[in-house]
Amino acid sequence: MPFLKTKILVISLFSSQAPIFAEDRIPFYEDYLQNADALGFLENAEAYLIRSPEALEAPRVAMDLMMVGKAANQAKAVSRATDLLLFRYPKSLPTLQFLSSFEKGSPRLVNLLKLKAEQGNLEQKEFAISFCRSLLLITRIHGPEFLKDVSLRIRAYLLATQAGVKEIEDLTFSSFKELSEKNNPLGKCLKILMSEKDRFSKIEGLSKLSGTDAKFCLSFYLAQLTPEESKSDKMVRFKINQILFGKSPDTKLARELLISLPEKLQKIPPWDALLAFSYHLEEDTPKAIQVLQASSETAEKDSEWHDMLVSYADGLTFLENRKKLLVTALGKAIEKMNSDSDCLFIQADWESNASDSKSLKHSLFLGVDKPKKKIEIQLRKEKKLIMGYQSSAGDSSLFGPDSDKIFRFESPGTYPVPKLSINRDNLTGSFSYNFNLNFGSSFAEFLKSGSLLLENPYIGTSKGREVLWNYTLANKFIWLEPARAAMGGTTYPISSLSSGTSIPNRASVTFDLQGNLESAKFGAFTLSSIHMGDASILKQLPNWPEVEIEQGDEFDFPKFMKMVSMMGALAQK
Numbered sequence: 001m002p003f004l005k006t007k008i009l010v011i012s013l014f015s016s017q018a019p020i021f022a023e024d025r026i027p028f029y030e031d032y033l034q035n036a037d038a039l040g041f042l043e044n045a046e047a048y049l050i051r052s053p054e055a056l057e058a059p060r061v062a063m064d065l066m067m068v069g070k071a072a073n074q075a076k077a078v079s080r081a082t083d084l085l086l087f088r089y090p091k092s093l094p095t096l097q098f099l100s101s102f103e104k105g106s107p108r109l110v111n112l113l114k115l116k117a118e119q120g121n122l123e124q125k126e127f128a129i130s131f132c133r134s135l136l137l138i139t140r141i142h143g144p145e146f147l148k149d150v151s152l153r154i155r156a157y158l159l160a161t162q163a164g165v166k167e168i169e170d171l172t173f174s175s176f177k178e179l180s181e182k183n184n185p186l187g188k189c190l191k192i193l194m195s196e197k198d199r200f201s202k203i204e205g206l207s208k209l210s211g212t213d214a215k216f217c218l219s220f221y222l223a224q225l226t227p228e229e230s231k232s233d234k235m236v237r238f239k240i241n242q243i244l245f246g247k248s249p250d251t252k253l254a255r256e257l258l259i260s261l262p263e264k265l266q267k268i269p270p271w272d273a274l275l276a277f278s279y280h281l282e283e284d285t286p287k288a289i290q291v292l293q294a295s296s297e298t299a300e301k302d303s304e305w306h307d308m309l310v311s312y313a314d315g316l317t318f319l320e321n322r323k324k325l326l327v328t329a330l331g332k333a334i335e336k337m338n339s340d341s342d343c344l345f346i347q348a349d350w351e352s353n354a355s356d357s358k359s360l361k362h363s364l365f366l367g368v369d370k371p372k373k374k375i376e377i378q379l380r381k382e383k384k385l386i387m388g389y390q391s392s393a394g395d396s397s398l399f400g401p402d403s404d405k406i407f408r409f410e411s412p413g414t415y416p417v418p419k420l421s422i423n424r425d426n427l428t429g430s431f432s433y434n435f436n437l438n439f440g441s442s443f444a445e446f447l448k449s450g451s452l453l454l455e456n457p458y459i460g461t462s463k464g465r466e467v468l469w470n471y472t473l474a475n476k477f478i479w480l481e482p483a484r485a486a487m488g489g490t491t492y493p494i495s496s497l498s499s500g501t502s503i504p505n506r507a508s509v510t511f512d513l514q515g516n517l518e519s520a521k522f523g524a525f526t527l528s529s530i531h532m533g534d535a536s537i538l539k540q541l542p543n544w545p546e547v548e549i550e551q552g553d554e555f556d557f558p559k560f561m562k563m564v565s566m567m568g569a570l571a572q573k
Contacts, residue, residue: 026057029064034089035359038072059092087130104142110149112396112545116217122223128163135168154213156218189214200234240498244274250507251278255387269295269305270502277477280316288314305502311495315479322480323473327465332515341532344368345540350525367538373443375415376541383466387563388544396555400563409555414439415446422458429471472557486510487519
């Protein structure tokens, strides 16, 4: 009884309009279901709601539409009905009954609201007002903790700013500051959202982030642009980049937008580069080369754009030959990785900026000894050991950043089990990549995971590698520069261009004279050494510090996972 009284009280708070009686009889699902005509009811119920949206019985019809839609597995009808209940009839008893059917703080209801926000018309203030009105009702029923989901808070905040609902705006915004300070996709998204930058700057920043939250924020800000802003040169340029660098490039639309730019802007290096890329995407590479060569002749000789145009034209001209050489070299190196070497040594280096903007060098070392079933990992900053881990058949050791001593255990530790999947969409031909790092108790499981990485058909077979590189070089703004001799071997430089930039991203892979993969470089990250051989190669592992050693029996897995978490946070930075 108390809960029913609460329901009635909420309704009374939200209800003040006089009843409006329908002139014609509403459709009753009982009349249709006795003849197994669920679709007939759905059709007539939707027609009634269009014809008489203000009828007193309309909320009941919306509720019936939802129930029958679920029973008939008609997702469109269910979506339409829930839209009406949440946003058209939030003051009604059917809506209150619908909301009360969810348990307190229900993840299903949270996800439903997030979906409704994403599907709503973000251009219309009326939608924002309806969403906020419904959200206020829900928080009064379920409590303010209903907004603990940060993705829902983001959507609620943006829609509240549009609707002018200060209560929701203040409630959500106050929780963002701490989260925005974290160096992860969510933190970066919130930092942009909270900034004082203009709308276009936010759009540019969000377009470079991944994740559903960034995508929603981007859609929201794009929807707020005025017709004049949408047609501005700045936005046209943004749209062209979005179209060509998206998952499904529309080359014709991109060129139409290029033509819409003022004539003085059409024939400048940035747009010539994108024009050439659009032709290459259409497999008209000779036309792309022609555009690039003509543009490079008129560009300033000492400019970064001139160098980029010349390099890209050269890469497209010799694309096939260079691709064959690289794919062949990769294949030879992968075959050698499958050889029966006892030991493996890997060193990776990268730089990051400290709070004082000073560049700091980080190094990661990995050593594997098969006969001893031993693995060693070291993370160093400016040559100083920050984190260290060893595990063998009989013991294990840990050294973490929050300790001044080494923890040694009389039992083996855990072993990383990396899993990489490369899959191709049969319809689009595009590739998707997924990497997961799990942990196992067996050294054999660790070795098997390494073998499985090389057994992926797009890595371990010549045909698969060819298909992967054919797709990459045909569909991405990536080209190969001439191979060159380096360190007694051969280096294959790879260049790429990101949306809105003029300076290419540089990468390279280097092979020694025997065909082994020697090193690889991707921007600031360098895979400095990859050696396979006998136990002597593990002498390259730096020594651990001479500090106090604390002995223990059982391996401390929570302490190990804390170290892994810290390494993951550093990797994100």
